[in-house]
Amino acid sequence: MNARLARLCKRGDQEVSLFRLYVMRAVALLGVWGLFPTIQTLAAHAPMDRGVHKALIGGLWVMAIFALRYPLKMVPILLFEMVWKTVWLLAFGLPQWWSGVGSPRLSEDLWSIGVFPVVVALVIPWGYVWRHYVTASGERWR
Amino acid sequence: MASTAASVSTAAASRAGDGVPLWRLYVLRAAYLLLVVGLGAMIVPIVVSHEPTARGVIPSLLCGLWLLSFVGLKLPLRMLPLLMFEFAWKTVWLLAFGLPQWFSGQQPPTFAEDMFNIAFGVILMPLVIPWGYVWRNYVKAPADRWR
Numbered sequence: 001m002n003a004r005l006a007r008l009c010k011r012g013d014q015e016v017s018l019f020r021l022y023v024m025r026a027v028a029l030l031g032v033w034g035l036f037p038t039i040q041t042l043a044a045h046a047p048m049d050r051g052v053h054k055a056l057i058g059g060l061w062v063m064a065i066f067a068l069r070y071p072l073k074m075v076p077i078l079l080f081e082m083v084w085k086t087v088w089l090l091a092f093g094l095p096q097w098w099s100g101v102g103s104p105r106l107s108e109d110l111w112s113i114g115v116f117p118v119v120v121a122l123v124i125p126w127g128y129v130w131r132h133y134v135t136a137s138g139e140r141w142r
Numbered sequence: 143m144a145s146t147a148a149s150v151s152t153a154a155a156s157r158a159g160d161g162v163p164l165w166r167l168y169v170l171r172a173a174y175l176l177l178v179v180g181l182g183a184m185i186v187p188i189v190v191s192h193e194p195t196a197r198g199v200i201p202s203l204l205c206g207l208w209l210l211s212f213v214g215l216k217l218p219l220r221m222l223p224l225l226m227f228e229f230a231w232k233t234v235w236l237l238a239f240g241l242p243q244w245f246s247g248q249q250p251p252t253f254a255e256d257m258f259n260i261a262f263g264v265i266l267m268p269l270v271i272p273w274g275y276v277w278r279n280y281v282k283a284p285a286d287r288w289r
Binding site: 047069071076077079081087092104105138139140 | 203227231232253260
């Protein structure tokens with residue numbers, strides 16, 4: 001049992017541990033499942049709906065499907081999730097919360113957006129990101 | 143002179159281990175640069191200065207895209223999911239909102255601006271994305287391990 005657990009959690013000579021891959025896939029699955037109600041509204045929306053928000057969610061949904069199969073290759077999408085939600089929190093969520101003057105959907109958004117940078121930060125394999133996106137040499141220039 | 147030009151064009155067309163010619167990497171970098179400059183000019187002022195009650199979801203999403211485009215300049219292939227996402231959401235918008243609203247004539251006030259920016263992406267992205275590479279690496283390649 002302990003050996004099996006160790007094999008699950010140890011990275012060994014792999015890029016990330018199997019446990020990490022399952023956590024990443026779980027988040028992708030959560031995305032596919034959680035965003036699906038928005039996907040359904042794409043087929044039936046108000047005629048004058050601007051739709052940019054829903055379309056962005058639709059794009060993320062497609063990417064989440066790729067992430068089920070290739071969690072590591074789709075890391076840029078997790079980074080994107082963390083970055084945009086952090087931007088929202090710093091530029092919109094927190095200032096509005098502190099000032100007491102905010103958008104009508106502030107409390108809902110604080111839960112559905114503001115909490116996620118922390119969740120995503122726990123899911124992202126930072127060692128992998130460090131090796132492949134920060135210290136890695138740039139792709140060919142010549 | 144001619145031989146130099148020939149060797150330069152051979153180098154540009156040669157494919158490294160990733161199977162993508164050098165000119166394609168430049169095309170990709172140009173696309174990221176377009177995002178850095180064009181999207182940045184559009185979105186950063188909105189994020190920095192906005193109505194106190196603005197919901198801010200769309201500007202934040204686009205600002206996230208803008209920030210990660212900088213990484214795309216260094217790692218154009220590794221950041222491809224970002225461009226795939228660009229193509230996906232814009233195609234979704236065009237099919238579910240843009241075209242139906244265009245044909246029905248019932249359009250929100252932001253329609254003309256959105257249609258221009260988004261349709262531009264839907265046309266540009268398929269030309270920029272190396273589809274052979276996407277096919278090999280994101281469809282045919284074996285999945286990350288399951289056990």
